[in-house]
Amino acid sequence: MAKSVHYPCYLLLLFLILSFHRSSQLQPFQSQSLLRIQQLLNYPSFLTSFNSTTDFCNIEPTPSLTLVCYEDDITQLHIVGNGGVPPNFSTDSFFATVARLSGLKVLSLVSLGFWGALPESIGQLSSLEILNASSNYFSGSIPASLSSLRSLQTLILDHNKFSGEVPGWVGFLPVLTVLSLKNNSLGGYLPDSLTRMESLRILSLSKNNLSGQVPDLHNLTNLQVLELEDNHFGPNFPGLPYKVATLVLRNNSFHSGIPAELVTYHLLQKLDISFNGFVGPFLPSLLSGLSMNYLDISHNKFTGMLFENMSCHAELAYVDLSSNLLTGELPPCLNLSSESKTVLYARNCLSNQEQEQHPFNFCHNEALAVKILPRDEKRHNKKVLASSTMGGVVGGIAIVGLVVLFVKRVYSKDGVKKPQRKIIVENLSTVNTVKLLSDARHISQTMKLGSSLPTYRTFSLEELKEATNNFDASNLLGEDSNSQMYKGKLNDGTPVAIRSSKARKKVGQRDFTHHIELISKLRHSHLISALGHCFDCCQDDSSTSRIFNIFEFASNGTLRDYVSGIPEKKMKWPQRIGAAIGVARGIQFLHTGIVPGVFPNNLKITDVLLDHDLLAKLCSYNLPLLTEGSVGAADSSATKQNSGTRGRHEDKKDIYDLGVILVEIIFGRPVVKNEVIVSKRSVTSKHDS
Missing domain, CATH: 3.80.10.10 (Ribonuclease Inhibitor)
Structure with missing residues (x-):
């Protein structure tokens, strides 16, 4: 009979071999x-x-x-x-x-x-x-x-x-x-x-x-x-x-x-x-970010309004909004006392007074693009008079320089043959108007830098209904035979103007591609710029029934109010210079900032609006739209632009309109005999041709 194998002995031997430790030996x-x-x-x-x-x-x-x-x-x-x-x-x-x-x-x-x-x-x-x-x-x-x-x-x-x-x-x-x-x-x-x-x-x-x-x-x-x-x-x-x-x-x-x-x-x-110099609207949606737990925007120049219905992320443990230009009311989600949460909001213009706040006017005045010089009726000494006179002379020279510059640009053959494709924002001219702005202490950084626009996007109809309270009549700004303009406020508190236009019958969204592409490029610090669009489609055949265009909202009325209208609002020379340069830059962008250029625009001083910082923005320009009743003006001119058959002097019409606006800015009185200017324009055009 074969001998039995003693497995425990082999296992013990194997354990001893495996447990032998060999130290690493360095060289x-x-x-x-x-x-x-x-x-x-x-x-x-x-x-x-x-x-x-x-x-x-x-x-x-x-x-x-x-x-x-x-x-x-x-x-x-x-x-x-x-x-x-x-x-x-x-x-x-x-x-x-x-x-x-x-x-x-x-x-x-x-x-x-x-x-x-x-x-x-x-x-x-x-x-x-x-x-x-x-x-x-x-x-x-x-x-x-x-x-x-x-x-x-x-x-x-x-x-x-x-x-x-x-x-x-x-x-x-x-x-x-x-x-x-x-x-x-x-x-x-x-x-x-x-x-x-x-x-x-x-x-x-x-x-x-x-x-x-x-x-x-x-x-x-x-x-x-x-x-x-x-x-x-x-x-x-x-x-x-x-x-x-x-x-x-x-x-x-x-x-x-x-x-x-x-x-x-x-x-x-x-x-x-x-601790930077960030400007423009604060984005309240940052408070409700999916992962946000620490937010510090303090010591900047953010504007905007906070509302009670704003939400916050549950894990948000530290928030510092202090030393900005915010108004409104701190939302309850930030106003709750908690040992695990720190919220700082002092030195704004909020209604909450638990932390020190500035009066409302402070945030409004600080946000202005132009600092108005203090008015002192009792002191009109020679020094003040000399300064005012010099300011008027310099301002007049700067404005006249702008007119000469634009007329020269329009009449330049090279400018006609080689349209500038690069979008122009700041480089207006080689004359000293930009230096004048830099040297003028009364014109703030906001005007020199221009505005920061959100990305152009597509809006949903539900967003627009919420922004306008379902297009309530109280939000109607104006209307014509084919469209209505409403004031609205987006979820993040941004005020907007929404144009609702009736589309041509049986037109699909593809037909709008070129026009929407052009509209999306019309974005500049001196235009009431397009922020987005929305199509309302028919359920039976999917054709577009209405077009909604969303624009910036300018809250301070027209330039005429501040130049020749309301006496209490009349602008000083530095502000008028800034407005004139703004109008000129807006027109230059429409002519050369995109290809093809957008003109004529039939501009009037009442078509120049002022935003909350008194920044001049053109609100009426030749916007191409495939809407009912647009065959004549906007749409026909867009077609001409695309086919390269624009009238020879259509761009020059805007220059004459600019001249009329500048006359009113300089003299501070409405141009009542506009027919004389129209007559002169007609004679000059015939002479040029």
């Missing part, structure tokens, strides 16, 4: 390198255990020292010091020694008191994936040898004294996901190569001396954290990818509006844009 030069590091650092207390017999790969990690080995290589070296090195310490010798550890993937040297330049020998660590040299005294430029580390994923050089610019080669590190250079002395502009860093998740450049426009970062689809506080970036809001979760722009030089698309960034948790 001698690596052990010598670690002992040399101990010597160069002057034998600090956390390295006292190092000696020639130390098993370096089995040292217990401490807060000051961590060593990790893989097979016979040191792959990670973490040293955290107390900020001091020996007086005769050599940074070059130290990094030359570290460079011998060629298998390093992670190198962290924090608070060791290193000073001088970061040696180029750091580039010899070709396997390095993470480098953290923060909280030292490194100075000079970031070494170019780092560009050779093609496996580098994390680069942290915070809290040093690096100077120079952010190197352009960082954009060519293929797998870099974290770039943190906070608290240094870096200056200059950001390199355009940043826009190609598709793997980047964290970009932190706070507390440097960086300036200029932030490159468009839309292509960085993995970017989650962008920290740029305490620099000089600006003036425009940076382009961002939709995955961003933390955005800190605090204490920079931004003074534009914030894009409306920001409310669609559903992963955005922290937004800090405080």
Whole structure:
């Protein structure tokens, strides 16, 4: 009978073999390198255990020292010091020694008191994936040898004294996901190569001396954290990818509006844009963002009204709206006392008085595009009289210069043959009118910068019904045989004007494509610009029955009210100059800002409206619409524009209309004998032909 096999004996033997521990044996030069590091650092207390017999790969990690080995290589070296090195310490010798550890993937040297330049020998660590040299005294430029580390994923050089610019080669590190250079002395502009860093998740450049426009970062689809506080970036809001979760722009030089698309960034948790010069309407939808828990817009110039029915995200723990130009009432979701929530809203013009508020007029006056000089009826001394006279002369010269400029542009053959395709916003002329604006202290930044418009979009009919209380008669601004104009207010509090027009019979939405494309381009700081459209379709045949065009709403009436109308509202010279330049820029945009140009527009001074900042905006221009009754005016002219058969002098009609408007601006009286001007225009046109 065969002997039985004693399995427990074999199992015990197998267990003993598997449990035999084989220590990683470093190559001698690596052990010598670690002992040399101990010597160069002057034998600090956390390295006292190092000696020639130390098993370096089995040292217990401490807060000051961590060593990790893989097979016979040191792959990670973490040293955290107390900020001091020996007086005769050599940074070059130290990094030359570290460079011998060629298998390093992670190198962290924090608070060791290193000073001088970061040696180029750091580039010899070709396997390095993470480098953290923060909280030292490194100075000079970031070494170019780092560009050779093609496996580098994390680069942290915070809290040093690096100077120079952010190197352009960082954009060519293929797998870099974290770039943190906070608290240094870096200056200059950001390199355009940043826009190609598709793997980047964290970009932190706070507390440097960086300036200029932030490159468009839309292509960085993995970017989650962008920290740029305490620099000089600006003036425009940076382009961002939709995955961003933390955005800190605090204490920079931004003074534009914030894009409306920001409310669609559903992963955005922290937004800090405080201590800048941001203007335009605040976006209340930010309060109800799907992930928002920290919002700070304090110390800007945001306008707009808050309402009781606004909602807030449940996780919103910190909100600072203070030191802006907000009006209305704080919504209850922000007015609830809670230890877990901080809400600051002082120094606005809100009705809530628990925190200090300015009177309502303060926010209105601060938002004006023109600061009106204080009126002092008792003091009319020679100095004031001389200043007023000089202002009138300069203003008259500036306005006349505009007329000459536009007439010259229209009559220029080159201008006719080569229409300018680029949308023109600011570059009006080479005459000194722009300098005049810059020098005039009474004309505010709002006028010089223009307005920030939300993205043109398609509205739903339900949105428009809600905005106008189902097109209630109390919101009707005016009507004609084919259309009605309503005042409305969108969900975010933006006031709008909504034109409802009856479409031609049996016209589908495809037929409107060209016209909607043209309308969407008619957006300028001196036009009542289109914000969007809506089609109301018949249920039986899907044809379009009504067209709704949504425009900006100007709340301060017509330019005539402020020039020759209401005595209490009459503009001073700086304001009239600003209005004249605004009208001129609006006409120039209609003629040359898009192709084909939009003219003639049959402009009158009552067609120039003033928004809440007294910014001049043209409200009546040749808008192409496929609506009933539009065959004559708008639609026929659009057809002519498309076919290239516009009348020879149609663009010049607008110049004559501009001249009439300027006459009323200069003299402050309505032009009552308009037939004389029409007659002159007719004679001149015949002479030109």
